[in-house]
Amino acid sequence: MAFQSDDKAKAYWSENIRLVLSLLAVWFIVSFLFGIVLVEPLNEIRFFGFKLGFWFAQQGSIYVFVALIFVYVSKMNSIDKKYDVHED
Incomplete structure (x- = not known):
């Protein structure tokens, strides 16, 4: 992966880390807090006949x-295309 400048590389990784942390926060809230x-x-x-807390913990x-993977x-x-480091 070749960036045109160090600033672009830092911006790319900053955006990547921000995305990962936000998705991990959502996963933490759903799995730990709700479950x-x-x-x-x-x-x-009730959610489809099941208790909502149980449903979050099980499914x-x-x-x-x-x-979150998708x-x-x-x-x-989209971030890869924005910084022109996408795969062809």
Whole structure:
């Protein structure tokens, strides 16, 4: 990966790290907070017949994790094109 300047390389990695940290924050909120810490209040809500806290702990966090993978791929492709380091 060849950047035209150090400034472009720093901007690229800054954007990359910002994206990764924001996606990790979403995953933390969904898996840890919704699935463990806030499970009791969320269990008062029903989702397709299941308690919402239980659903997040068993299935929801997995679905969100897979969705975050696709979001990451999509966003990184656009960032790669923006900085002209995309694959052909």
